[in-house]
Amino acid sequence: MEQIILKNLGKPDSHKLENYAASGGYKAIQSALKMRPDNIVQMVKDSGLRGRGGAGFSTGLKWSFIPKDPTIQKYLCCNADEGEPGTFKDRGIMDNDPHLLLEGMMITSYAIGASVAYIYIRGEFDFGARRLDAAIDEAYAKGYLGKNMFGSNFSLDIYVHKGFGAYICGEETALLESIEGLRAQPRKKPPFPALAGLYGKPTVINNVETLACIPAIIEKGPEWFSKIGTEKSPGPKVFCVSGHVKKPGLYELPMGTTVRDLIFNHCGGMLTGRPLKAVIPGGVSAPLLTARELDTPLDFDSLAAKGSMLGSGAVIVMDESACMVKSAYIINRFFSHESCGKCTPCRDGTPWLTRVLKRIEHGEGNPGDIELLESLCTNIFGRTFCPLGDGAVMALRGHLKNFREEFQFHIDHKRCMAS
């Protein structure tokens, strides 16, 4: 398939402006600057592009919520916090093709009328942050950013803001708090950021991959874009494959590629030849799929129908040697460690889950522990302030639903069933 997002990966010095421009970059923004902003919003709406951060909300629709009043300050925030375990697509784009992201942000800012944009980048991505800073400097030097960029009437400043390693900062309102210099905890919605976001002003928050799709939509048109992938989830998707496969890495494929196709055709199959046991299709908060469900297409709706989700597109593959109790424990430990502390069920519920899972994993489980876990899941799910706690429950429920006998075995025999 033609590479759209990852097209420059692997090319020498792909991060430099001259090489990006030589491969056709910064053309889309120039043609966009000649269009009317609402036409661009309409194009993105027509393309059917859905947010690649995990929720899959229509990008064009999100932009269209921004008030049109030109006297109000508006902001664009690029969510580059990429905290979901197993995900490394945004990092690939920012490290290797920072100008693609910048161009996407320029077009978006123009479309929504934002004169300031922030890239909220995960603190550990120091290399990427430096690459972005250098790219921004190059763009300013060329007159591609700043006052009257590209000789137009439009002006834009982009800033890179580094996070300090909290998963919650990937939640859009916590991200805004963090940029404002406050403690990163989610805000109550409504008001939604499109009306009152950063510093109380209308704000669009988009994922890196989402923004990286924008130049191609402008250049080749929404119709072309909507023909890629499935009808409801059009466009290309970058999958981050990790785990027991021969060739883990980033794969840009059309939406709707099946799990089987991804693992066995693109990634060269299982690492050791041991049979596949489970696949987490969209980052650790997505409930896992079993070997029986490998023909599920990887897109928003097909996975939702299976009770899982596409999430960030982080595909984690586990073979028969993986212990599902340990997997559940490690994933849950992550969530309880990352719980921000704001709401009761997530703050006090997820660590409780972790304590019980740890006990089971270490052969100290008691009869009734599975029921306790399920009951705690019921008490957490849907009652938390933001989706973090829900994510923890979904992951655990996926494990319990498909591999309950492994948990029971751990409790009954005080040892692992898999190894």
Add this chain to the structure above:
Amino acid sequence: MVTVKINGKEITVEDNTLILDAARHAGYEIPTFCYQADLVGIGSCRMCLVEIEGQRKLQPSCVTPVLHGMAINTETPTVMSARASMLEFLLANHALDCPVCDKGGECELQDMVYKYGPHKGRHAEPKFKFQEKDYALSPVIIKNSNRCVQCLKCVRVCREVVGANVLGALGRGDHQEETSFFRHFLDCDQDGNCIEVCPVGCFMRLPYRYKTRPWDLKGADTICQWCATGCRMVIEERDGVLIRSKAQFGVGLNSETLCARGRFGNDSMTRAERLKTPLVRRFGKLEPASWQEALAVIKDNVPSDGERIGGIASPRLTNEELYLFQKLFRNVFGSANIDSSARWDPDAVEAFIKAASMDAGGVSVFDCMESETVIVIGSQVSDENPVTDYIIRRISAGRRMNLVIASPRAMKLDSSANLKIRHTAGKAGALLESVILSFNSARVAGTGGLEDMASGRLASVTSEAGVDGEAVESLARKLKSSGSVAIMAGTDFLRFPEGIAKLGLLKDLLKSSGKKVSVLPLLDRANQRGAWEMGVHPSLGPAYARAKQKGLGTDEMLEAVSKGALDFLYIAGSDVASMYPDEGVATAALGRARFLVVQDTFMTDTAKFAHVVLPGAAFGEKEGTFTNQEGRAQAIRRLMHPPGKAKPDLDIIRAIGERFDPSFGPKNFVLALDEIRSGNRMYSNVSLAFNNKKNSDNRLDSKEALVQGAGASDLEAKEFAQKPSAESAEYPFRLITGNHLFHSGKGTMRSETLSGLLKAAVVEISEEDAASLGLKNGDRVRVKSKDYAAVVTLRTARGSKNAHAFLAENFEDCPVNRFLRRGEGPPMVSITRA
């Protein structure tokens, strides 16, 4: 208005009402931890989750407004199980050390678990512990984070209401701990509002620690005695010792807030040094005597000529006592020589009453805060009336309005103001005049000569006020564009009466420009307004009616005593020797008094001069009413009996009166209030029941408690000449005074807790001045005027006006009135390293 169904019951409420409030209206209580009406909702504790029909998830009712047609269920099995599960989660890491917890018995977590259960715990894992031992956060706050329920009310009240902003959260998830910056010892307002809002035993009061169980306390619902804000509070005692003062949510204008004085200062009431028996001077020594004896001696010494009798009553006595005091003087002694302040000139008081339209009846602070522009002038409100400061901060943050602060000193409330003006001390009048001229400039424009005159005058008064023209113009613009203006005018107008005329002028000007104007006096003594309205004033009788005969004020009485023109002085509750703004003059006069009666709770500096000392009752030992600065008449309640032979002041004044006229007085405070009501038009509607209403919606303003207008008045506003200050290069600082945040007059120095917070005097100057003198915060410095010098600790303030030094009038080791001189303006002082 929208109509919603709550548990099937239809109810119509205002738009944007929270589901929580709508449910309460419908009669359903929803439990909460993190919700507090005065704070911005965060919806984090999830106790208040309710079911909205048609919505998949339970919704937090404390941050969700009702929409028309919503059907809400607050008591379904799902909702109840959600409540139980939240409590189960909260208990998972909760210390559960109720038997040793100070909060046991009045803990919201206990109450809720009792009510909503789970009554059996499933959490069998080791709990996370923040620390093994409680740690002190300040001299009054001790903390046990293991009991925290993470409602963040402490952090929010500190930031949103108090404005100190010294608390925050450390850590994340279940390790999140609300505390100071890395648990450092706090140098804050020490008001303990974080303790009050804490639903569990996480923030605790150090002085109360391990003293008692709440059910062993006896309480009285009363009004704070330390300033004229008029906060409602409950004082509690056990075995005759006052142990705790606390505020109540949704009660009084202060709701759940108090300041350091109110919360920690009342322990002074049960000090051992209280006067317990009458004392009579025999052969030069004060010796214990019976009431009979003391009263007989008094009777024998009262001269028959009323002009040779004088009386000074404290503005901390109740309305009933003050009323009786003036009745004793006017009707029994035939004397017009009475005053209620050792500090203020009675003519200045009269002019101030007129300028502030106090005779027009009470003005609610909440109504003032509805104005488009609010000006705070002449008061260091953050220190003088801390809870008024909270009210201004909280309301101004929630609405679009102008808050203008004019003061020589920087204050906490500055951060809420959109214009702050630093004027020279005592020049509030010049500042107001420049604002008036600037406001009027549009009218005068085009008239040539007048315009030049006005602009010349404008330049001169602006420079006299020590402010820049831009600030003046900005304030004038704000006033022009506002339809309603509130002026909160403080006691500095009484200290420097030359500004009062301009205050009145500005008020009249704004009124004549068609604006709604309200003036709220900001006063520092609990019943100062009541004292004036009861007629404890040499020329004004009850309800500001002109007295038949003009008598002498404090200053003139002291002069008369010195000259031998006044033989008998009766001082009730006032410490003239330490509060009169020239100690030398006061002590010389008191020393020369032929017969001095002092009635007080402690052996004050004034009482040491007395011929008869009468032991009075403290505020928690008597009943009556206080009128706060707004004109809100509120009842104080008795908690204990006075110690020893001490008596309520009302009984003492009546006993003296009855020695001369057996039919003199009402037998108790209720009858006294009846007498006030029938004779004083402003008080005709006052009822003791007003302030004892609990407001279910935290609608704090019980306007019915405000006093009425006095009707037509003939108040006079004298013009005051500015008193000279001896300015010289040797003494570069202008000395200003007032109350310290932790103290009120001299009374709070008797409080163990408050004197523990700050006992020794501090002098405050601006950071720039300190830097140019090579001094820093905490240095010991010598403050020297031409008359007196003292060594005190230096505090620096960011943003205060340069060349000003503030020395609070509360401290015993540095009596400010030794710097002050009768007939002179603010003294000039030098500050050097000691």
